[in-house]
Amino acid sequence: MNTDISNLTSAEMGKLWTTYNGNTMAKCVLRFYLNHVDDKDIKKVLEYALSLSNAFVQEIKSIFKKDGFPVPAGFSDEDVDLKAPRLFSDDFYLYYLQYTAKAGMSIYSAAIAIVTRKDIREFFDQGLQDTVKLIAKTNDTLKAKGLLMNAPNVPNPKKAEIIQSQSFLNGYVGDIRPLHGLEVAHFFDNINNDVTSKALITGFSQGAQNNKVKKYLERGGNINKKHIENMSKKLNEDNLPSPSHLDHLVTASTTPPFSDKLMVAHKIDMFSMKIREYANGLSLNGRKDIGTLYARCLMDVSLYVEDGANIMIENGWMEQPPIIIDRNKLSSKK
Numbered sequence: 640m641n642t643d644i645s646n647l648t649s650a651e652m653g654k655l656w657t658t659y660n661g662n663t664m665a666k667c668v669l670r671f672y673l674n675h676v677d678d679k680d681i682k683k684v685l686e687y688a689l690s691l692s693n694a695f696v697q698e699i700k701s702i703f704k705k706d707g708f709p710v711p712a713g714f715s716d717e718d719v720d721l722k723a724p725r726l727f728s729d730d731f732y733l734y735y736l737q738y739t740a741k742a743g744m745s746i747y748s749a750a751i752a753i754v755t756r757k758d759i760r761e762f763f764d765q766g767l768q769d770t771v772k773l774i775a776k777t778n779d780t781l782k783a784k785g786l787l788m789n790a791p792n793v794p795n796p797k798k799a800e801i802i803q804s805q806s807f808l809n810g811y812v813g814d815i816r817p818l819h820g821l822e823v824a825h826f827f828d829n830i831n832n833d834v835t836s837k838a839l840i841t842g843f844s845q846g847a848q849n850n851k852v853k854k855y856l857e858r859g860g861n862i863n864k865k866h867i868e869n870m871s872k873k874l875n876e877d878n879l880p881s882p883s884h885l886d887h888l889v890t891a892s893t894t895p896p897f898s899d900k901l902m903v904a905h906k907i908d909m910f911s912m913k914i915r916e917y918a919n920g921l922s923l924n925g926r927k928d929i930g931t932l933y934a935r936c937l938m939d940v941s942l943y944v945e946d947g948a949n950i951m952i953e954n955g956w957m958e959q960p961p962i963i964i965d966r967n968k969l970s971s972k973k
Contacts, residue, residue: 646756647756649961649963650750650753650755652708653961654750656961658750659700659710659711660958661746661908662695664714664901665688665689665739666689666692666696667714667718669685670689670719671719671726671897672685673689675725676732678729681732681733684733684736684773684776685732685736688740696713698762712958714904717898718898718900719897719901723846725890726842727888727890728889730786731885733780733786734838734888735835735839736773737774737777738835738836738912741774742912743770745912747766747767747770748767751763788882790827791823791827793823793879809927810926810927810928811927811928815928818874818877822929823877825920826870826874827882828920831882832913833863833913834883835885836863836906836910837860837863837867837884837885838886838889839906840856840863842890843856843902843905844857844860845889846895846896846897852899852902855950859910859943866939869936873929899954903947904951914937914941914944917936917937920933921933
């Protein structure tokens with residue numbers, strides 16, 4: 640038996656590694672939020688979210704140690720100042736959890752389909768179920784407090800209909816149809832994500848220490864602003880509302896509770912999620928103008944993620960994910 644061969648497949652390594660790092664980051668953020676929360680209902684949801692991150696980190700660490708896989712460095716107490724002043728109001732925490740729970744569900748559901756080892760598949764299955772509970776608790780609390788920003792209600796169609804003309808795909812000229820339900824749903828969800836991302840960036844940029852990091856965060860906020868405006872315009876053209884901004888939920892504190900490393904990594908993660916969500920919206924759309932809009936948004940986000948990675952590498956902040964053997968290098972050593 641070749642002991643150099645891991646019991647973990649490349650898919651299992653990658654998904655566990657990503658989940659571990661993401662949840663060590665979440666632990667830092669959620670612990671800070673819990674140091675500055677007054678609303679008892681919101682505090683309960685935050686505590687549940689933190690309990691999940693703690694459990695995920697411990698379970699993955701156990702798997703890695705059992706399989707002789709090096710435990711990632713991730714994020715630690717060095718990346719958070721729990722004594723820093725409050726940066727966000729209580730209400731923002733719910734929108735933040737809504738966003739991050741969706742990100743977790745995306746990662747865990749994708750993992751279930753490609754991991755094959757029973758214990759790891761069961762881990763991601765349970766992680767998905769727990770995260771579904773988290774987003775349900777979050778949305779229920781938002782709704783109870785009158786804060787839930789839901790996709791708008793529209794009248795039922797009068798009957799089932801078959802598309803009769805290719806004008807259904809028009810977006811710039813000719814007979815342009817109104818948005819269909821899936822287009823509305825994804826615009827609304829993406830704007831929801833972007834207003835949360837923009838508010839988080841507003842708070843982050845107030846305390847960024849490195850000038851290059853500060854400019855990077857401000858650029859991310861401008862991208863969010865542009866995407867919010869362009870998608871809201873599509874909804875407004877059909878007399879539909881769009882989610883409102885959340886920047887008013889950010890305090891005036893300029894004391895950074897998080898390291899520059901954590902803030903850049905967090906925005907890379909959030910913008911990476913936008914790539915998945917924009918692609919989902921693109922795949923379910925039918926109008927040419929909407930397809931073009933999503934394509935431009937994807938380009939903005941992809942370039943932003945790449946530039947963030949460069950900042951991480953320049954500062955020695957980026958941990959290398961598990962990579963396969965470089966056969967060419969091995970051959971060149973002979």
